[in-house]
Amino acid sequence: MVSSLAAQAATLVEEAPQNGIPTAAMQQVAEVLTQVAQHLDHLQYTTLRYPDGGWLTVRVVESSAGADSPPEPEPPGHLWIPAFGHLEDAQATLAELRQQAPDLEATSFGVLELLFLALGLSRAEGIVFYDQAGDRRQGKAVACRPLAEQVSQALRRGLPPIA
Structure with a gap:
């Protein structure tokens, strides 16, 4: 059974001291992550990884929103980790890549x-979170840097004043 966001947040906070993270800090981190997760459709996602723990990354090309202008691809080098809300989509991708990456x-x-x-x-x-079953082309992107900045801001707001 997949845990609710509240249960997942509680687990992160509960396990924080074992990972060297103060409980109060992890509570603030969990709040930010919960806010982001509320914009996604699933409580659990499947990723593709290598046995050494490395992630499968893909190059994501976005087209511009304007119908009159031609699509503008992202600059090369923008690699993203795909995360599938439906196990079947992860398994289909795994099957497609079996020849090139048998260890995935x-x-x-x-x-x-x-x-x-x-x-x-x-x-x-x-x-990139792929929420719609069968659609492995359009997903919701969560970029690391802005997410880390949100977490940093939350942690700074939660710090006690220096005496």
Whole structure:
């Protein structure tokens, strides 16, 4: 059974001391992550990973919103981690990549844990969440830098004043 956002947040806070993170700080982090997760459609997502823990990354090309202008692809080098709200979509992608990447494995995460892991990503811009079954082309992107900045702001607001 997939845990609610509140239960996922409670787990992050509960496990924080084991990871060297103060409970109060993780409570603030969990609040930010919960706000972001509320804009996504699923409580759990499946990603594709290598046995060494590395993430499958994909190059995402966005087209401009204006119908009159030609699509403008993102500059090269913008790699994102795909996260699938439907296991079948992750399995279909895994099957398509089996020849090129036979070691890839499907791994499921609660949405808050996945967002928390995004804070530590260095080789990817962020995560693209594919919420609609069968649609592996249009997703909701959560970029790492803005997410980390939101968390930093929340932590700064929560600090006690220096005496």
